[in-house]
Amino acid sequence: MTKKTPAERAPSIPRDKTDNFTDSAIEARHDFISERTGVSVAHVAHTSQDPAQLPGNLENPIGTAQVPLGLAGPLRLNGEHAQGDFYVPLATTEGTLVASYSRGMRIISEAGGVKTTLVERYMQRAPVFHFADARTARDFGLWFKANLADIRAAAEGTTRTGKLSHVEHYTIAKMHYTRFNYTTGDAAGQNMCGKATDAACKWIMANFSDAPIRYTLSGAIDTDKKHSQLNTIHSRGARVVAEVTLPRELMMKMTRCDTRDLYRARQVSTLGGLHAGTTNNGLHAANALAAIFIATGQDAANVAESQAGLTYVELLENGDLYWSITLPSLIVATYGGGTGLATQRECLEMLDCYGAGKVGKFCEIVAGTVLAGEISLSTAVVSDEWVNSHDAHGRNRP
Known part of the structure; x- marks a missing residue:
């Protein structure tokens, strides 16, 4: 392959080495x-975001991608952290989505x-330690547990x-995989956990003298930005449950659906999901999560983990329907990351969820919103209104 001369190479993106955010x-x-x-780039360039606030969130800024923002609600929460009625901002380009969530x-x-x-x-980082054989790897685990206090301090x-x-x-x-679990306050905490775990690993390297040792900071069982069954079992981010009992008469009146x-x-849906190997036996948790994440400055890639869910329903003797969804790996924050940017902060403030001490409340609002979407879409399918709703509200027409 012929090596290109500097004159033939594609030009670099302009960058100011002294201040790239002016x-x-x-x-x-x-x-x-x-x-x-x-x-x-007239539209991209049109923004109210102060570029001086972007370092740490973005490189080579050129403007803002404007996603339409709608408001769904009211959603009544009976949570430990969130009580009362909430109106939830949803950023999306999918017609019917905001209307469907409002209905639910x-x-x-x-x-x-x-x-x-x-x-x-909890948030995780999962280093793996390498040894000459399995027995040494096993014995290292015993040493690790005996020295946990010092590792924690590091x-x-x-x-x-x-x-x-x-x-x-x-x-x-011949490897010993570990999974460090941290509480992280109101931050999502991936970077925080990476830095802390690296310091712990360096302490281990300096103090474990029984055998040669090396480590890789992530052995992949933290499964950052991707789903895993381990996250469903042991939790990554928040494990939160949203549940409601739906009276049969109410459902007949509001949705024309019998709870039976x-x-x-x-x-049927759970069986089909089992056959397909899905990571969520519900319908569309990712819709709510993506829309809320974009609106409130969450790391959108964490939808890959957060969308996993376990839906459980129970038909009660009186005909009412108990419905719950468990989200075992909901990764959200009310502090740090993109939560402090202008529009994202405003959206969190609409929910009284910006800043310290608010992440539990936000987790509960997100879970309640997911459940609302599950119920709304299910009733639309059962009552044969799904296609007509999308046809009426989900198509762009000139």
Whole structure:
């Protein structure tokens, strides 16, 4: 292959090494886009976001991607952290989505509200330690547990907020896989946990003298930005349950659906999901999560983990329907990351969920919203309104 000369290489994106977040640096990139592609970025460039606030969130800024924002609600929450009626901002380009979630929220509210329970919340980093044989790897695990207090001190010395709760251990072949579990305050905490765990690993390297040792900071069982069964079993982020009992008469009145038909539909859907190997036996948790994540400055890639869910329904003797969804790996934050950016902060403030001490409340609102969407879509399918609703509200027409 012929090596290109510097003159033949594609030009680099303009970048100001002293301050890449000034108006002039951004305008230089606008000119670059126009010269290279012939596209004017009038809409992309139109933003109220102060570029000086972007370091740490973005590189080479050129403007803002504007996603339409709608409001769904009211959603009545009977949670441990969230109580009352909430109006939820949803960023989406999918027609019918906001209307569908509003419908589900009205059903839940008329039924008395959704009960939400935050079971636990941890973030992980999962280093793997390498040895000459399996026996040494096993014995290292015993040494690790005996020295956990010192390992914890090394990890927590890097953070004011993160606390090492517990460590899981798995010996595989001649490697010892670990999974460090931290509480992270109101932050999602991936970077916090990475830094803390690296410090712990360095302490281990300096103090374990029984055998040669090396480590890889992530052995992949933390499954960052992807689903895993381990996350469903042991939780990643928050494990939160949303549940409601739907009176049969109310459902007949509001949705023209008999709870017995809804129960049967859930059985069919769960069986189909089992056959397909899905990670969620519900309908569309990712719709709510993506829309809320974009609106409130969450890491959108965490939808890959957060969408996993376990739906359980029970037809009661009086004909009412108990419905719950458990989200075992809901990764959200009310502090840090993109939550402090202008529009994202406003959306969190609409929910009274911005800043310290609010993440539990936000977890419960998100879980309640997911449940509302499950109920709304299920009733639309059972009552044969699904296609007509999308045809009426989900198509762009000139």
